[in-house]
Amino acid sequence: MQEVKYDTEDRIAALATAWSPSALAVIRVTGPGAVEALAPLFSRPSALVEAKGHTAVHGHLVDQRGKVLDEVLATVFRAPRSYTGQDSVELSCHGSLPGLKRILAALTGEGGQRGLFRPAGPGEFTLRAFMNGKLDLTRAEAVQELVAARTETAQTLALHRLSGAVEQRIRTLANRLLDLTALLNIQLDYAEDDVDTVPVPLGLLEEVRAELALLAASFQTGRVYQEGVRIVLAGRTNAGKSSLFNQLLKEDRSIVSDEHGTTRDWLESWVSLGGLPVRLFDTAGLREAEGVVEREGIRRTHELIEAADVILYLVASDEGPNDEDRKFLDLWSHDARLLPVLTKTDLLTPHFQGSELTGAVLLSSKTGVGLSDLESAVKARVPGAVRSGPEGPVIDSLRQKNLLDRAIAALDQVKEGTDLGMPLDMVALDVKEALDALGEITGEVTTSDILDHMFSRFCVGK
Template sequence: MFTNDTIIALSTPPGSGAIGVIRLSGPEAISLTNSVFSGKDLAKQATHTLHFGLIKDGEVVVDEVVVSLFVGPKSYTKEHVVEISCHGSNYIIQQIIGLLIRKGARAAKPGEFTLRAFLNGAFDLSQAEAVADLIASDSKASHEVAMQQMRGGFSNELKDLREQLIHFASMIELELDFAEEDVEFANRDQLRNLVQRINKVLQRLIHSFEVGNVIKNGVPVVIAGKPNVGKSTLLNALLNEERAIVSDIAGTTRDTIEDEININGVVFRFIDTAGIRETADVIEAKGVERSLEKMKQAKLIIYMVDAQEEQGQVLKQLQDLSQQQTPYLFIVNKSELLTTEQKAFYLEHGALLISAKTKQGMEVLENALLEKVNLSHINTSETLVTNIRHVEALKQTQNSLDRVLENIDNPVTSDFLAMDIKQALHYLGEITGTVTTDDLLENIFTKFCIGK
């Protein structure tokens, strides 16, 4: 890891805009900027100050800028950091970046600023990953969860678990030093109680991933039903745009179409599927197969029927649907065509009556979606696991601790106990970055945007 040079990148999105922010970090961030800045001597200025001036390439003025100064270690990366706010012309941005690279800066890699913050001890690995989650958050819930993790909620919980395990690990290591005296420093009953308590915490964290993942990535909702019942029209009505092709010809949708919207702070990822029916058309049959697969993977199914569907067929579809494990909403489209008797029949079977074409009943449907996923009771200030890497490490920790319990109940020598406790500590350390490898860090930080 080369952290002794000075890196540079655009930190605002690429493209023309009112302002572009160029960020430098490293030992020469201030001196390099000073060499092209016409204004106050930046080397003599206090940290966390702003300075107006010119960026000049020799005698040529490139732009009027505002320079933000963060003198290390009082910065995001704990190094000297400079942020140059210039006009958002792509030409100006490239001129300034090119100029500073010629002066000695290096173009930053994806996530390298946050990587340096982690390596310099600004925060641990799980907090660094939460930075990426915070940038990607697109709902109130995902924002709150990311903020809670970035502020160390998850890290503090893991730190407490590790400290308790480390105490017993050290006691068992002490036993190994006095193996010939057959002395027991680590009380086995206390160790068993500790491991059982930790396993309960781990199980809660692992279980929280189901909710955390939904908050982070959105609730996958499949719109399913027979061909031509109005699934694509409903998708368009929910999204308020012509996202899917609508046609009177049955079987128009041959593949899944996905898009998402935010309803009262909860992101729903809607998936329009091919109509479910038996067909000799090879391509349509493949689409039906994908529809059935998506229904199995969904957290919620919106199942649509046409208002004029024969009631016996509707009951058969509901029977098939009830055999699935996935929660569902039963929707009747084109409700304006229903007779009083038909309305009574559908309402008796728990249907929501809508008209996707006229958008009648959309508000009722949205409220039903929110009620069905029931995320309002979730306390986002509690620790929710949102990262699959963390879940896998927690499961590995739990497996190691299960072996500790087995070894306590079937007495083994202290070195076997010590080995399993160390293994549990290793997996917990992988989450916070106490234990890292270059491959792990590269895999995490290359997913960040450049400039962060």
């Protein structure tokens, strides 16, 4: 393995919690001799130095001149039994920003003076964990994905990856390819002798390929849960867009009134729709605009509709669709992103049943009836949305997706080579290419560029 940009053998420190006032804040330090290095800044140095791994020591942090900075609880971890695999201390401090500033300055040096610890860069703790064999690259990536998760489902999926679901799948498949390599090698070694040649087991190859393809396809799900789905509420004025927006947000964000043209500019918010992270847009109602401002608002509505993943086109059931609605619905009828919604169903009269709106979801923002139907209908329109729970591991890393594709392409070459009766050593090369790609996924094969690129996207302190 090549050198990485970060030094992984010096001592580093970083705030692991958010930079905002809070009850507690955690500062992490790690590196060879980290506990001893911290001792001069601790009111009970010998208690700290003598502390066993996985124990907590109560005391005060002091600066170089002995001035008390904070009362803290220091949790000591001894190598190799720590997150990074190196000696580490997690300092539970009070979450005051001026206090944290002083502590960090005491740890990492101030006024041009070098401190006892270097300020850690993004992802440095996890990088060390990887370098010390604490986690493979799929788990390391899951750490960041877990921190970035926006909904419970996204968090569950990331947690599954952190527990090694992807790693195990990859390793199992790699082992099966290794068996295949061994088989090919035996035949190559004894090619001259009179051994019975065993054909390349195409069944096994096909099975491994199918599993890899399944994992690669799960990237779509991973993306949906990490990036979210853009859903636009559109329709004529007074269709009930803002009311539905507020209902889904569970707060009165958008102004609702029976005046036509209430919403003039678009509003946006993140909501969870049955675990699906959604960027929801409320828009200006579509009609013949009455002024420059409204015209601009409507222009923006059209822009948002174009860029949407799902377009909820609302029609109020007390009015029913008019010519404008029919025109819109006609125009978009062949676009799978369109989902007609009949609103205000609490006002539904027997003479109008919304029969014109085929496939429409019926709901009332006033009573909440029909919201779960909306949820299922949206999920059905989003490729990659999971309905109950995911079957197998789900990936959320473009890096992993590209490597899976590389492995699949290599296996296709193996199949083709075998079909064409290519020499076994050529076939074996393609199997090796597939194995290399799988090795890169878990990090057995890697370069400093890959690591730099990957860990630079992490939070500091992770």
